[in-house]
Amino acid sequence: MKKIILALMFLYNLDAYAQQTASVGIMADSIIFKSADGEITYGGTFSKPAHLKSFPTVLIVSGTGKQDRDGTMAGHKIFLEIANYLNQNGIAVLRTDDRGQGKTTGIYETATTGDFAADALAAVGYLKKRNDVDLNKIGLLGHSEGGAVISIAAAKSKDVKFLISIAGLAMSGLEAQLKQNEDLVNHSALQDYDKKRANDINRIMFETAFRYADSDSLEAKLNEAYAAWKVKDDAYFKMLNIEFDHFRFPIYSYVKNATGPWYRYFIRYDAKSTISKIKVPILALNGDKDLMVAADENLSNWKNFALTGGNKNVTTIKLPGLNHLFLACTTCDNAESAKIKTGFSLQALSIIKDWLKKNFR
Known part of the structure; x- marks a missing residue:
């Protein structure tokens, strides 16, 4: 002691x-x-x-x-x-x-x-x-x-x-990103419908980053993936009949991070x-x-x-x-x-x- x-x-x-x-x-x-x-x-x-x-x-x-x-x-x-x-x-x-x-x-x-x-x-x-x-x-x-x-x-x-x-x-790297963020989202105080939205867009972005990690078009592909999801997500949220939408995905900061050398390497580890x-x-x-x-x-x-x-x-x-x-x-x-x-x-x-x-x- x-x-x-x-x-x-x-x-x-x-x-x-x-x-x-x-x-x-x-x-x-x-x-x-x-x-x-x-x-x-x-x-x-x-x-x-x-x-x-x-x-x-x-x-x-x-x-x-x-x-x-x-x-x-x-x-x-x-x-x-x-x-x-x-x-x-x-x-x-x-x-x-x-x-x-x-x-x-x-x-x-x-x-x-x-x-x-x-x-x-x-x-x-x-x-x-x-x-x-x-x-x-x-x-x-x-x-x-x-x-x-x-x-x-x-x-x-x-x-x-x-x-x-x-x-x-x-x-x-891809599995780690998916599991870590899913655990953080599910442990958070978000409403269930926002947890679903967060897990959906996270999965789409991580899988896109993995697919194009070695490509010069990674930034464009990430923005395209987000835009396609946003159209579907807007329709989904409208169906919920909730007045205010507080959910935000940090698309700009994510793309900046994901196109950097560390993330490109890590997602393919x-x-x-x-x-x-x-x-x-x-x-x-x-x-x-x-x-x-x-x-x-x-x-x-x-x-x-x-x-x-x-x-x-x-x-x-x-x-x-x-x-x-x-x-x-x-x-x-x-x-x-x-x-x-x-x-x-x-x-x-x-x-x-x-x-x-x-x-x-």
Whole structure:
């Protein structure tokens, strides 16, 4: 209990964390390294248990949205919490700023999931150059889209020795878009008829984006698809005999996003093909209240897709009462996360620690 209390004291202050780690046997250094072509400089923090000479090393990979090395989301420093717990339990951690964030250069907005996988492998390359890291115990921990990122990286490199997914994506891009948005819509306060309309137009737009992702005509095709739906939807709403129509689909912002490099790549991401190439141990955790990465479907895919490639060393665990950030939730929608005072699930952290110690003593 004393270790947990000490951890919580400095979770939200990086300077205090750096000053106090020595008192609990942790060494933490701010580090800088470059991509293989020298075009991107990465900034991060490498922390390790000071009293051990051999330990697993975990590289944390973020999900969608530009994030700092602490994984600051909805007021919670998720990655710092994970690193602190693992460090105190004999495991080293490297966490980096995303492109265009903190000490890392590059442009996040023009990067794809594949580019983020290259970033992860650049970090693995940095770890391989350290004389205090066991090359046979380097693995990746990915959150949300980070699940796809670590899958791509592991499929490309034999230097990755294990994967840990925390609400990590194991669905193909199109399926993920359909499932995520359907869950969000169905969990919302919209009227049933507006839920139907939202799910209809989402499906039409996502499938159109998938079909024309590699085409110069994508923008035109999306606008055409929306216009055709709008004619039918106007007729449908008129039949409802409701005075005011409050439903809006953000066509302009969606088209702008969908025609960008990230979306074009992501919507065509093939999770089955990618995960089937992974031959290393995999641990996949999900909260059962996650509205962003559905627990049942993604956990099942981690196991089944790996098995198609002959990998049986996959452990999947669904944890009750946890949202996408592994916070204990009540309403479990995204807006609630900022109001939650508790931190990242200690049960999830304990499972990760035990799995690593079992597989990489």
